[in-house]
Amino acid sequence: MEQFNNRNVADNGYFMVDIEDYPTDGWGKFKRIVQRTFRLELFVGLWVVMREMIKFDIHTISYPQEKMPIGPRYRAVHEMKRLWESDAERCIGCGLCEKICISDCIRMDTKIDEESRKEVTEYTINLGRCIFCGYCAEVCPELAITHGGEYENASDQREHFVDYDYMLTPIDVMKANAQKEFEGFGAITPHEDERVKKTPLSY
Amino acid sequence: MDMAYLIETVIKVVVILLVFSALAGIGTYFERKILAFMQRRLGPTNVGPFGLLQVGADGIKLFTKEDIIPTNVVAPIFKIAPVITAATAFMAAAAIPFLPAFTVFGYEVHPIVADINIGILYVLGVMAVGLFGPLLGGMASANKFSLLSAARAAAVFISYEVVTGLSILAPIMMVGSLSLIDFNNYQIENGWILWSQPLAFILFWIAAFAETGRTPFHLIANDHEIIDGFGTEYSGMRWGLFFIGEYANMFFISFVIPIIFLGGFGDGSIFGALALFGKMAFFFFFFLWVRAAWPDVRPDQLMWLCWKVLMPLAVINVVITGFVMMF
Numbered sequence: 001m002e003q004f005n006n007r008n009v010a011d012n013g014y015f016m017v018d019i020e021d022y023p024t025d026g027w028g029k030f031k032r033i034v035q036r037t038f039r040l041e042l043f044v045g046l047w048v049v050m051r052e053m054i055k056f057d058i059h060t061i062s063y064p065q066e067k068m069p070i071g072p073r074y075r076a077v078h079e080m081k082r083l084w085e086s087d088a089e090r091c092i093g094c095g096l097c098e099k100i101c102i103s104d105c106i107r108m109d110t111k112i113d114e115e116s117r118k119e120v121t122e123y124t125i126n127l128g129r130c131i132f133c134g135y136c137a138e139v140c141p142e143l144a145i146t147h148g149g150e151y152e153n154a155s156d157q158r159e160h161f162v163d164y165d166y167m168l169t170p171i172d173v174m175k176a177n178a179q180k181e182f183e184g185f186g187a188i189t190p191h192e193d194e195r196v197k198k199t200p201l202s203y
Numbered sequence: 204m205d206m207a208y209l210i211e212t213v214i215k216v217v218v219i220l221l222v223f224s225a226l227a228g229i230g231t232y233f234e235r236k237i238l239a240f241m242q243r244r245l246g247p248t249n250v251g252p253f254g255l256l257q258v259g260a261d262g263i264k265l266f267t268k269e270d271i272i273p274t275n276v277v278a279p280i281f282k283i284a285p286v287i288t289a290a291t292a293f294m295a296a297a298a299i300p301f302l303p304a305f306t307v308f309g310y311e312v313h314p315i316v317a318d319i320n321i322g323i324l325y326v327l328g329v330m331a332v333g334l335f336g337p338l339l340g341g342m343a344s345a346n347k348f349s350l351l352s353a354a355r356a357a358a359v360f361i362s363y364e365v366v367t368g369l370s371i372l373a374p375i376m377m378v379g380s381l382s383l384i385d386f387n388n389y390q391i392e393n394g395w396i397l398w399s400q401p402l403a404f405i406l407f408w409i410a411a412f413a414e415t416g417r418t419p420f421h422l423i424a425n426d427h428e429i430i431d432g433f434g435t436e437y438s439g440m441r442w443g444l445f446f447i448g449e450y451a452n453m454f455f456i457s458f459v460i461p462i463i464f465l466g467g468f469g470d471g472s473i474f475g476a477l478a479l480f481g482k483m484a485f486f487f488f489f490f491l492w493v494r495a496a497w498p499d500v501r502p503d504q505l506m507w508l509c510w511k512v513l514m515p516l517a518v519i520n521v522v523i524t525g526f527v528m529m530f
Contacts, residue, residue: 033512045496049241060245 072183072190075132075147078125079182080167082174089168090144093118097136097145105129106136123164127153137182146182215316219296227450228258234491241495268439275345276436284343284433285441288336288448292455295329298322299458300383302479303471315384322383323375326459327367330414334360336448337416337423341433352432355502356416356423362509363413363420369517370406373524374463383459387467397464402520404464406513411460413505415452418494422502457486 023029061068070076081090093110109122137146145167153160169179232247232255239246247254272278299322302314319325334356341353374396375381378389390396397404413420424432434442461467461482469475500508 042497046492049492049495052243053237053240056240057243058240058245059243062245062248 070149070151074149074151075134075137076149076151077127077147077153077162078136078167079146079148079169080123080164081144081146081179081181082169082171084179087171087174089120090142091120091123091164092142092144093120094141096139096141100135100139102133102135103129103131120164123167124161125167127160127162128155128158143182148180148182211312212316215314216297219301219316220293223293223296223451223454224447226454227447228262230450230453230487231261231446232258233487234494237488237491238495241492262443265440265443270441271436271438273345273436277343280339280343281436282441284336284340285437285444285448287339288333289444289451290448291329291333291336292448292451295326295333296451296455298325298383299455300387300462300468301458302476303468318382318384321381323371323381323386323459323463326383326455327364327371330452330456331360331364333448333452336445337433340437340445344433344436346435348429348431348435349433351429352423352435356433358502359413359416359420359423359505362506363410366406366509366513366517367410367414369514369521370403370410371463372517372521373403374400376521376524376528383462383467386463387469390466391470395464395466400464400520400524402516404460406517406520407464408460409513411456412490412493413509415456415490416449417453417490419497419500420505421494421499422505425499453487453490454483457483457490460486 023032082088083090093108095108095110098106098108105126105128107122107124107126108120110118111121113119132147134147140146173179235257236246236254247257250256250260272281297316298319300313300315300318304311304313306312337356338353338360341349341351341356344350374386377396377399378386380386380389386396393399412418416423422428424434429435431437434445437445458479461479465482466478467475468479
């Protein structure tokens with residue numbers, strides 16, 4: 001914190017880079033060329049790439065075989081959650097997600113069932129239109145529609161629909177208590193506090 | 204003409220063609236792998252073990268692609284240009300001694316297609332003819348990028364032929380012959396020419412990068428400025444011929460530099476032959492190394508470097524060598 005309160009940056013180890021004046025006359029240019037040539041500046045670059053090759057610190061992820069863990073805030077294909085208490089569907093068919101959807105990709109149909117509760121009969125999301133803004137998950141009063149981590153949704157058509165049954169947590173997953181809650185938009189990645197850096201905004 | 208000689212020559216030509224076509228392919232593999240490692244990537248990994256069969260996959264792709272001749276190109280020149288690049292690259296190999304003479308079934312084989320007495324002149328001359336590939340290909344294409352590339356190609360090659368010729372002149376004066384075999388034999392007795400002509404070595408090495416159009420002087424086909432330059436409108440195997448020509452040129456120039464300056468294959472022992480391959484491998488590796496590390500120069504910087512720095516140095520080198528030899 002102290003380092004941010006002290007706004008006198010000149011004393012904090014900052015220093016002016018020593019840049020020589022650009023040579024204007026021929027003799028100055030000549031001297032600069034000779035200096036650059038015999039200081040062997042080009043070999044610094046050669047050494048850097050050779051060092052990286054020897055260290056062999058490869059950053060490539062062989063994607064289909066290896067995958068990066070993605071953060072809990074990641075907004076990929078939607079999921080429909082169930083209630084922990086009764087394993088029943090959380091969706092109450094209020095239609096807010098359909099209403100708020102700014103790319104108009106959610107379409108739902110409901111009816112009143114025999115217990116005079118609203119029941120969802122049709123529910124599709126057109127992933128070709130969806131911009132994964134997360135408004136539907138944010139507006140949902142029951143935390144029913146959320147975003148999952150499934151990002152591999154390449155399709156051979158522009159119109160690519162997912163329906164209610166596809167998104168709904170399977171009942172056997174639910175029985176095994178394996179349903180994952182979407183931690184929401186404020187959630188931070190696990191162990192994020194180890195990587196976080198202070199910014200001047202911290203005061 | 205002696206029948207045995209004829210058969211021997213044909214076999215040598217076929218072997219060189221096959222070996223260096225394959226090497227050109229494998230050269231692309233090495234380039235991808237080494238560049239990738241230097242940039243902390245993996246390079247090709249999926250086709251075959253360690254991605255080794257990537258070369259074959261590329262070959263199949265190039266051979267089976269449609270050969271497109273765009274509408275507004277000058278078709279006959281457009282078609283012949285890649286052939287010039289590939290053909291001259293391999294023609295230059297005729298005067299290069301790849302190995303010392305060896306004996307197979309009591310028959311002495313000289314692994315050089317033609318030990319002509321103007322060897323080095325022939326090699327450099329034919330490699331310079333290769334400039335007509337990019338030049339004609341670029342001018343025959345119907346777009347500005349290719350035209351720019353053709354103009355740059357002409358400028359680069361004309362400039363650097365001067366440096367190549369002048370830098371090699373001093374060693375030629377010392378050896379007193381243009382045959383690469385004589386260069387080799389001279390160095391057995393007098394040590395590597397590198398020690399007596401270090402400046403000529405560096406100049407020739409720099410010019411080799413321009414000669415093959417490799418990275419510091421890759422502005423003939425700089426992807427980020429002029430797409431693929433002369434190769435923009437080419438597809439399939441015609442483009443592949445440009446590619447093979449470029450890589451074959453890299454291999455041949457990597458042979459020529461050690462033969463002229465670094466003792467060649469030495470006294471003809473198996474060690475000397477292996478040493479020549481080692482030196483060749485280093486110079487080929489250096490082409491790739493430089494590509495990973497250094498930026499490209501602008502055309503005007505290249506001209507400046509050639510005409511104002513390298514050429515005067517080469518001339519001074521020739522003059523000094525002349526005086527030293529005279530007195």
